[in-house]
Amino acid sequence: MKRQKRALVTGATRGIGAAIATRLSHDGIDVVRLGTKDVDFADIEATRQFAREIASDDIDILVNNAGINKIGPFAEIAFEDFERIEHVNVTAPFLLMQSVVPSMRRKKWGRIVNITSIFGVISKEFRAPYSASKFALDGMTAALAAEVAVDGILANCVSPGFIETDLTRSILGDSGIAELVGRVPMRRLGKPEEVAAFVAWLVSDENTYISGQNLVIDGGFSRV
Numbered sequence: 001m002k003r004q005k006r007a008l009v010t011g012a013t014r015g016i017g018a019a020i021a022t023r024l025s026h027d028g029i030d031v032v033r034l035g036t037k038d039v040d041f042a043d044i045e046a047t048r049q050f051a052r053e054i055a056s057d058d059i060d061i062l063v064n065n066a067g068i069n070k071i072g073p074f075a076e077i078a079f080e081d082f083e084r085i086e087h088v089n090v091t092a093p094f095l096l097m098q099s100v101v102p103s104m105r106r107k108k109w110g111r112i113v114n115i116t117s118i119f120g121v122i123s124k125e126f127r128a129p130y131s132a133s134k135f136a137l138d139g140m141t142a143a144l145a146a147e148v149a150v151d152g153i154l155a156n157c158v159s160p161g162f163i164e165t166d167l168t169r170s171i172l173g174d175s176g177i178a179e180l181v182g183r184v185p186m187r188r189l190g191k192p193e194e195v196a197a198f199v200a201w202l203v204s205d206e207n208t209y210i211s212g213q214n215l216v217i218d219g220g221f222s223r224v
Contacts, residue, residue: 006030007203008059010041010096011066015165016115019192020063023200029061041066041092042084051095059100060107061203064093064137065115069130071171082129089133094140097155101148110153111203114141115195118161118218134159138214145212154211156202161218164189186219 007024011017013035025031039050067089070081093114104110119127120134138157145155162168162180168189172180181187195217201207202215216222 004028004030005060006032006058007061007063008032008034008054008057008096008100009063009065010034010092011115013037015167016160016163016192016195017063017065019196020065020199023193023196024061024063024203027200027204032057032059034066036066041088042068044087044091047087047092047095051099054096055099055102058103060104060109061111061113062096062100063113063115063199063203064096066092067115067117067133069127069171071126071130073126074128077129082132085129086133086136089130090136090140093137097144101144101153104153105148105151108152110148110151111207112141112144112153112155113199113202114138114155114157115199116157116159116214118159118216118222120157121159121214121216122222141214142212149211154202154207156211157214158195158199158202159214159216159218160190160195161216161221162189163195164191184219184221185224188219190217190219 007029009017009021009031012021012033021031021033039046041047068085097112114137116134116137119131120138123131141155141157
């Protein structure tokens with residue numbers, strides 16, 4: 001009997017992360033759903049401890065989705081806010097990837113998807129800490145992919161554009177969303193399930209040759 005694959009999805013309690021976890025579970029994968037109540041990635045020691053614990057959990061698929069953002073003028077960014085964003089968005093994925101790669105190498109199979117952002121491909125005013133973290137995650141993923149592809153491990157980034165989530169609505173508001181939709185060629189926000197469907201394919205056996213990429217899902221926004 002074929003062994004059931006096991007996935008770890010961070011930030012899986014709402015929005016894109018919840019949609020990814022639900023889709024992978026639907027596809028027959030044993031999904032470990034992780035939220036802030038399980039471990040606070042802003043706490044480096046707690047994150048390191050969690051990473052040590054999952055090293056023996058035989059994870060086949062890692063989806064680093066957890067992330068935070070804080071908008072503000074560059075000169076007014078508090079160092080503590082910058083540091084917290086980098087801890088959650090960069091350091092935590094780094095530690096989790098380090099933990100799961102050895103077992104993936106032993107099995108000669110693994111899939112890693114890091115959820116970055118459109119602001120890790122292009123940027124915008126008031127997004128310096130967030131963009132710094134997402135560009136960094138992309139670069140780290142590319143370097144890892146080059147190192148582990150020979151071991152059957154494929155690592156990619158997925159960069160969602162503007163997706164219909166509670167977070168998007170709370171940041172932009174109805175008027176901001178209406179203005180934005182007019183600039184998206186598809187004239188709508190994306191849905192979490194659309195991101196989840198693509199992630200599900202990337203981590204499946206059907207993906208045999210895509211690695212080291214940053215794949216954008218934004219309705220064409222970043223290309224016009």
